[in-house]
Structure formats: C-alpha cells, structure tokens
Amino acid sequence: MPGRTPSLRPRTGRAEGPRRGPSPTATRRVPLALLLPALLGVVFLTLPLIGLLVRTPWSDLTAQLRGTQVLQALRLSLITASLATALSLVLGVPLAWLLARARFPGRRLLRALITVPLVLPPVVGGVALLLALGRRGILGQYLDSWFGITLPFTTAGVVLAEAFVAMPFLVLSVEGALRAADPRFEDAAATLGASGWTTFRRVTLPLIAPGVAAGAVLAWARALGEFGATITFAGNFPGTTQTMPLAVYLALQDDPQAAIVLSLILLAVSITVLAALRERWMTTA
Amino acid sequence: MSVDARLRVERPGFALDLDLHIEAGQVVALLGPNGAGKTTTLRTLAGLNALSSGRIAIDDAVVEDTSTGRRIPTERRGIGLLFQDYLLFPHLSALDNVAFGLRCQGRSKAEARTAAAAWLERVGLSEHAAARPAALSGGQAQRVALARALAPSPRLLLLDEPLAALDAHTRLDIRTRLRHHLADFTGATLLVTHDPLDAMILADRLIVIEHGQLVQAGTPGEIARHPRTEYIARLVGLNLYRGTATDHRVRLTQGADITTVDSHQGPVFVAFRPTAVALYRTRPDGTPRNQWPVTVAGIERRGDHVRIDLTGPLPIAADITPAALAELDLAPGTEVWATVKATETSTYPA
Numbered sequence: 001m002p003g004r005t006p007s008l009r010p011r012t013g014r015a016e017g018p019r020r021g022p023s024p025t026a027t028r029r030v031p032l033a034l035l036l037p038a039l040l041g042v043v044f045l046t047l048p049l050i051g052l053l054v055r056t057p058w059s060d061l062t063a064q065l066r067g068t069q070v071l072q073a074l075r076l077s078l079i080t081a082s083l084a085t086a087l088s089l090v091l092g093v094p095l096a097w098l099l100a101r102a103r104f105p106g107r108r109l110l111r112a113l114i115t116v117p118l119v120l121p122p123v124v125g126g127v128a129l130l131l132a133l134g135r136r137g138i139l140g141q142y143l144d145s146w147f148g149i150t151l152p153f154t155t156a157g158v159v160l161a162e163a164f165v166a167m168p169f170l171v172l173s174v175e176g177a178l179r180a181a182d183p184r185f186e187d188a189a190a191t192l193g194a195s196g197w198t199t200f201r202r203v204t205l206p207l208i209a210p211g212v213a214a215g216a217v218l219a220w221a222r223a224l225g226e227f228g229a230t231i232t233f234a235g236n237f238p239g240t241t242q243t244m245p246l247a248v249y250l251a252l253q254d255d256p257q258a259a260i261v262l263s264l265i266l267l268a269v270s271i272t273v274l275a276a277l278r279e280r281w282m283t284t285a
Numbered sequence: 286m287s288v289d290a291r292l293r294v295e296r297p298g299f300a301l302d303l304d305l306h307i308e309a310g311q312v313v314a315l316l317g318p319n320g321a322g323k324t325t326t327l328r329t330l331a332g333l334n335a336l337s338s339g340r341i342a343i344d345d346a347v348v349e350d351t352s353t354g355r356r357i358p359t360e361r362r363g364i365g366l367l368f369q370d371y372l373l374f375p376h377l378s379a380l381d382n383v384a385f386g387l388r389c390q391g392r393s394k395a396e397a398r399t400a401a402a403a404w405l406e407r408v409g410l411s412e413h414a415a416a417r418p419a420a421l422s423g424g425q426a427q428r429v430a431l432a433r434a435l436a437p438s439p440r441l442l443l444l445d446e447p448l449a450a451l452d453a454h455t456r457l458d459i460r461t462r463l464r465h466h467l468a469d470f471t472g473a474t475l476l477v478t479h480d481p482l483d484a485m486i487l488a489d490r491l492i493v494i495e496h497g498q499l500v501q502a503g504t505p506g507e508i509a510r511h512p513r514t515e516y517i518a519r520l521v522g523l524n525l526y527r528g529t530a531t532d533h534r535v536r537l538t539q540g541a542d543i544t545t546v547d548s549h550q551g552p553v554f555v556a557f558r559p560t561a562v563a564l565y566r567t568r569p570d571g572t573p574r575n576q577w578p579v580t581v582a583g584i585e586r587r588g589d590h591v592r593i594d595l596t597g598p599l600p601i602a603a604d605i606t607p608a609a610l611a612e613l614d615l616a617p618g619t620e621v622w623a624t625v626k627a628t629e630t631s632t633y634p635a
Binding site for chain 2: 187190194
C-alpha cells in the first residue's frame with residue numbers, strides 16, 4: 001500500500017487482546033551479515049543526538065533560553081503546529097472517512113493524490129502553494145482582490161504550509177483506523193435510528209479515537225519540524241513566520257550555541273511526542 | 286403492525302426470491318442451511334442491503350419499492366435488529382447502549398436513560414447498567430442487545446441467530462427469557478436461525494428456505510411431522526424419501542420398495558424415525574415387511590444412543606443403543622439387514 005504507516009497500529013475498541021507478532025526465539029543466532037549493518041545503523045541514528053547533548057552549553061542554557069528570539073520562535077512554532085493540526089483534523093478526518101467508507105470512481109487516484117505531499121520535497125510544496133495561494137496564484141489573486149486576504153509571508157501562511165505537509169499523515173492514520181473498525185457497528189447504529197452524521201459522531205469517531213489521536217500527534221510533530229514549505233511560502237520573519245526550524249538554521253550561521261539550544265528543545269519535544277505515542281498507540285513488538 | 290414483503294435479491298452466484306408476510310405479534314422463524322439467504326433476507330428487510338426488485342411494506346407504509354424507486358433508509362424504517370454477535374458499542378455502558386436508540390428518537394439524555402434503565406430491569410440487568418460490553422458475559426451481552434433493539438419500540442424486530450453465540454447452558458436460560466420478551470412484543474418478529482429447536486420453541490410459524498427459495502412453510506408441528514426436503518428431515522431427525530404410491534406400496538426414487546401403513550396414489554413422501562429402524566446380522570424372518578441389505582457407513586455417538594449411517598438400496602439413518610451396537614459388533618463396512626415396520630412409516634402427498 002502506498003504511503004501506509006506500518007509502524008502505527010491504532011488500537012480500536014476491541015483490539016485489547018494479547019500483542020501478536022512473532023517473538024524471536026532466544027536460541028536463534030543472529031547472522032553477522034545482519035548484525036554488523038544493524039549496529040552501524042544504531043550508531044548512525046544515535047550519534048548525532050548524542051553529539052547534540054554533549055555539545056549543549058548546559059551552564060548558560062537558561063540564559064540562552066531567555067533570548068526573546070528563542071521564546072518567540074518556540075511560541076510561534078507551538079501555535080502554528082497546533083493550528084495546522086486542527087486544520088488537518090477538520091479537513092482530514094472527513095477526507096479519511098470518504099476514502100475508507102464511500103464508494104466512488106477514482107477513489108484510488110484520490111488517495112494517491114493525497115499522499116503526494118508525503119513524498120514531495122517540502123520546498124516544492126512551498127512553491128506549489130505560492131502558485132496556488134500567492135498574490136498572483138490561481139486562487140490567491142481572487143483572495144487578494146475580492147477579500148484583501150494575503151496568505152504568503154504571514155502566520156496564516158505558516159499554518160497552511162505546515163498543514164499541507166502534515167495532513168496526509170493524519171489522513172492515512174485515520175483511514176487505517178477506519179478500515180480496521182468493524183463497519184457493522186455503523187449498521188447497528190442505523191437500525192437504532194441514527195442518521196449518518198449521528199452514527200459518525202457517536203459511534204464511528206469514538207471507535208477510531210486512538211487512530212485519530214495517533215494521526216494528530218504525527219501531524220503535529222511533522223508540522224513542528226516543517227522547514228522547506230514554510231520558508232518558501234511564508235518566509236522567515238521573526239515573530240510572524242520564523243518557526244523553530246528556521247530559527248535553528250539561521251542561528252547556526254552566526255550563533256552556533258543558540259542553534260544547539262534550539263535543537264535541544266525541538267529534540268525534547270519530539271521525544272515527548274514519541275513517548276506519548278509509544279505509551280498508547282505504538283506496537284512495541 | 287404487520288410486514289408484507291416481496292424480496293428479490295440477485296448477486297453473482299446467488300438469488301433470493303421470497304415472499305414474506307408476518308402479522309403483528311407473530312414470530313416467524315426463517316430456517317435454512319448456511320448460504321440459503323437467511324441473513325440476506327434480514328439485511329434486506331432492514332435496508333442494509335438493497336432489493337434487486339420487489340417491495341417491502343411495514344405497517345402499510347411502503348419502505349422500499351423498486352417499481353417506484355422508493356427507498357427509505359434503515360434509520361427511518363422503525364426496525365430493531367439483534368445481531369448474531371450483538372455489536373454492542375464498546376465505548377458505551379450497557380445503559381447508554383440501550384439508551385442509544387431512544388436518543389436517536391430525539392429524547393433528552395435524562396429521559397432516554399430513565400427508559401433504558403427500565404429496559405435493563407426488564408431483562409434483569411439493572412446492576413450491570415454501568416458496565417462496558419467487554420465486562421459482560423455472553424448471555425448478559427445478548428440481553429443488553431435485545432433491550433437495545435426493543436427500547437425504541439420497533440414495528441419489526443429482526444433477530445439474527447440470537448442464541449448461536451451462547452454456550453449450551455446459557456442458551457437454555459436465554460431461550461426461555463427471549464420467549465417471554467417476544468410474547469410481550471406487539472410488533473412483528475422475524476427470527477433467523479439454523480437451529481430447529483430454537484425455531485420450534487420461539488416461533489409461531491416456520492419458513493424454510495434453501496438456495497434463496499421457499500421450500501416449506503407452516504407451523505412447527507406440521508413441518509416436524511411432514512418435512513418436504515432432506516434438509517428439514519435431517520433437522521427434525523427423520524429418514525425421508527420420495528416415491529410413487531400405489532395403495533400401500535411405494536416405489537422410492539432410489540429403486541427400492543417400501544410398504545406403508547397409509548394408502549396413497551401418486552407422488553408421495555415417506556418418512557420414518559431412525560429409532561424405528563432395527564438391525565440384524567442375518568436376514569430376519571417374521572413380521573417387519575420392509576427389509577433391505579445395507580452396509581454400515583458411519584457410527585456416531587449421540588447422547589444416550591448411537592447413530593448408524595447405512596448405505597444400500599436406500600440411505601438410512603438408524604438409532605440404536607450402545608448395548609445393541611456391542612451385541613451386533615458393528616464397524617464401518619459391516620453388512621447387516623435393516624428393517625422398518627409399516628406401522629412406523631408416515632406417508633403424505635408430495
């Protein structure tokens with residue numbers, strides 16, 4: 001399946017059984033040809049993080065944190081990532097429902113289209129957003145001339161750029177949860193007199209809540225780390241569009257210490273998210 | 286509150302063609318082997334499957350008619366459906382499961398909960414009102430599901446194998462309870478089952494379908510006495526044959542002849558109980574006038590007796606005691622004589 005997120009298996013209401021999956025037998029020997037690359041992989045993935053921790057200027061950490069630039073960027077990042085997640089939820093959950101439950105021609109094509117932002121280089125996404133929503137964009141010119149709304153290089157633009165990149169994660173996660181949920185619960189709701197909307201609100205949504213939450217966390221984490229689409233579509237203005245990743249990149253040019261501190265904060269946030277995910281929704285098999 | 290339906294459903298490799306009428310207060314059991322179209326019938330009446338052609342009227346209100354294109358969705362048909370595996374909403378308490386349908390009718394939360402609590406009391410589960418479905422036993426879940434289906438006062442109650450998921454002991458208790466609740470229910474009830482005992486205990490009238498077609502309809506007594514297909518005969522535990530009668534002799538389609546106590550002319554069914562069959566190692570002399578040389582094909586212990594499957598001029602099921610089995614020293618392949626007294630047979634027109 002294109003774009004599935006196999007590491008995530010939302011536990012729906014009834015899937016509280018014992019964890020499945022093969023457990024390696026203790027007696028089996030690990031072939032050296034697998035063990036060596038695996039260990040190298042571990043080093044490769046963890047060494048940079050260790051480097052970050054080792055080089056962190058722990059002594060003047062608090063002083064660095066107090067810098068207005070840092071707090072400003074952090075605040076902006078948290079707000080825009082949350083707004084992008086909210087936007088993804090509002091648009092993405094119904095979209096996932098459509099993909100999982102409705103039967104219409106071109107459904108596969110639609111799913112493929114929706115997953116494009118997953119594989120698209122974010123910078124390209126930013127350019128595409130400019131062409132669509134920029135002041136001369138196909139939709140943006142009307143927004144500008146009719147309503148006086150300009151999106152590029154604004155905080156709203158940041159939210160849009162982040163949502164563009166993050167929403168596919170949510171859609172795929174929720175769609176997976178919907179496919180795993182027994183659609184006959186929806187039949188049961190209908191026989192009890194529930195309309196389609198009531199069924200969705202009172203039966204389907206609670207059943208897939210873990211999948212929705214997992215998708216939202218993933219989308220939020222993706223939005224928080226978004227760089228390419230943001231800088232292309234929204235620019236890099238401190239206070240309005242300069243998010244944490246942009247601040248890190250800039251700080252690296254003239255104040256490496258600050259860059260390390262900013263990176264450390266992002267790392268801490270990511271690990272918190274990962275821990276929350278593992279605790280509740282990730283299979284640890 | 287009656288139901289009148291003409292159901293035609295066509296799918297690749299399957300066609301359902303069934304006319305159905307259920308009076309208010311009546312319980313009709315739909316009986317048939319797996320794949321006969323029982324569940325399709327139920328889902329079609331509920332509006333969960335569409336008709337290929339036909340018409341469904343509940344209480345004189347047409348809910349679906351392919352000739353006019355009318356199709357009222359499931360949620361506005363006024364039906365209740367008890368699913369085989371209950372499908373209680375796992376995220377709601379027993380009380381909120383029962384209140385769900387009442388809430389959908391626009392009642393306030395408090396009002397719906399009060400009515401739901403009364404229903405839980407009727408099914409004897411007041412103390413489990415706050416329990417989630419996962420914490421309920423199979424029998425309790427079945428009772429909650431029944432209360433949930435009945436609470437919105439449906440005009441048509443559909444039961445899909447309501448006892449199939451229960452163990453033998455619970456089944457007995459729940460069957461009795463279900464019978465009481467069905468007696469109190471004023472709407473029409475259609476019960477789908479493959480268990481003849483459930484059908485006979487719970488239903489006023491049986492409809493037997495095979496391959497999507499009606500094969501027999503009648504009261505449980507009629508059907509048990511005069512089965513018209515091998516499937517029904519097996520269900521009610523009878524040997525059943527078709528043949529052509531000339532007075533007391535019937536030439537069976539298998540080629541063998543049988544002497545019957547009733548006199549008929551033309552096409553008939555002949556039935557006798559497996560317990561009416563006597564087995565001998567040597568050709569018996571004397572009264573029983575029907576005797577055939579047969580071969581033991583299978584031996585199966587069934588409760589306090591042993592079922593012997595015999596092949597020969599005609600297939601016969603015989604029930605004998607374990608003592609008789611030991612005395613006859615039967616094993617698959619053993620050749621024996623099977624006899625049936627004419628007075629043990631029952632003959633009726635085909």
